[in-house]
Amino acid sequence: MVAYSPRLARLIESLRRLPGVGPKSAQRMALHLLDRDREGASFVARSIDEALEHVGRCPSCRMFCEGGNCLYCSPSRAESGQLCVVETPADLLAIESSTPYRGRYFVLMGKLSPIDGIGPEELGLSLLAQRMGGDRVSEVIIATNPTVEGEATAYYVAEMARAAGLKVTRIAHGVPMGGELEYVDGSTLAHAFSGRQTLGA
Missing domain, CATH: 1.10.8.420 (RecR Domain 1)
Known part of the structure; x- marks a missing residue:
């Protein structure tokens, strides 16, 4: 040794x-x-x-920031009415670098996993509900990873958005099941984002 x-x-x-x-x-x-x-x-x-x-952490979107000045919560980003829900800061950065999306975000800092003790409160879903209830949000784009936990989280968030009367879309095409957004190549991620689909009720 x-x-x-x-x-x-x-x-x-x-x-x-x-x-x-x-x-x-x-x-x-x-x-x-x-x-x-x-x-x-x-x-x-x-x-x-x-x-x-x-x-x-930004008190609004939970992304990392300094001095309360969040780069992703500027007034210009609110104009689209879109709010993209991601699991991690790395997922947010992947979307920013590979797609034309320039709306606002909400970073869950994880995914629902009861076996690991991660429930709605740990993901800040009460804060997300507040964001959905106001703040000029008209569409919630769900960009959680296509894992079992990510899909369960997407379903939960979609139900919240529908209850708030909002349009719900989910990125779909090109992202492999079991994959992580952080490791998907830029062109595949851009295609997945542009081809997002409305989730059924």
């Missing part, structure tokens, strides 16, 4: 918290930062500290 000094072990373990980073990758990153890029390591550490201190 490899033995590390206590602080090196802690650094490696902290890097393993990143998604997709296993023991070997974490070790390689830690050794690189300490051996070849200590200035870069300091920059990363400062950037993380500053982000933790200054980046919060």
